[in-house]
Amino acid sequence: MQMDDVINRRAFVRSGLLLTATVLGAVACTPTPSRETMPSSTPAPDSSPAPSPGSRVMLAYFSRPGENYHYGDRIDLEVGNTQVVAEMIADAITVDVFRIEAADPYPDDYEQTVQRNVQEENDDARPEIASPLPDLSDYAIVLLGSPVWNVQTPMIMRTFVENVDLAGKTVHPFATYAVSGMGRVRTDYAQLLPGVTVTEGLAVQGEVASQARPNVDAWLRQLGLLGA
Template identity: 25%
Template sequence: MIIVYFSQSGTTAQAANELHKLTQAAIYRLEPVKAYPSDFSTLADRAKSEVEQDVHPQLQDQKLDLSGETKIMLGFPTWWHQAPMIIASFFDNYDLKDKEILPFTTSGQSSIKESLPSVKKWAIASGTHVGAALTANATAAITKFVNENDL
């Protein structure tokens, strides 16, 4: 298993690190070529226009090798009630056929359920299967998920 995640302001990175500590799985952070702005309203505008215009922002080439992996925990912040469009770029850039994606999100309050339609749409297009999903806003929820899914 490998943990692959995007995090703009560090919260999803923290959740990914908790998963890493519990599972010992390898961990990778996705980075956009064009950095997202830290100012909230500029970021919110860009995130929204990427959704509206179906922009798949370019990923930095990180030489991420997923060939030996069957399970990928895929983390991201919830943006506008779905996964950020950089997650679509992840599905574009890697051969994920026959792998299982376990999505997790951090958010103000949104559940992972809000992001599942976007993730499933991109997963289906890449021949990937979406498995169990986690709202990773609390350590207790993360621990429970790892135990219940035998990760």
């Protein structure tokens, strides 16, 4: 599910802040290529070349299920909108996946999550991530996904980018939103990651995330990650 600024029109009246809605986590690796079997019981060595350092792609994302904004109303989502898009990406190309999950999970209740996000922003907080962070030394490209909350990245995304080594890598952000598009997401990452290449990214409206596969494929093709 997503939390975004449009959602927060009621929350804006209550708290004076607008929250963009969208929609954490073990590293899931791509399957090992199948191996042919020798005529004897001894398996043949895997002839697939090992990936060279920096040739792999990491997909790291944060997504929140539960009660979400939906065309001015609320809807309960078993799978958050950002996760829906992340799974489309993982189905289209070979990536390793790390789901960013809060050590203190966000509430299922939408208004409670709005209030917590406002407090985290006011405190410039860095919410703790539940799982050990991945080693990105073998990755040249990182696809970084989240909802747009209050026109910017959720504070937990700051926790992630400030505690992994993204030096020398290219970051392609993607986000789910209600009405603000990418908001300040790219700007946030560019400011947090000086010297790192951060591209414009992909914005998907949360309510239609399940229909976003053509846009996802076109984006990946534009990045050179998906063949024609």
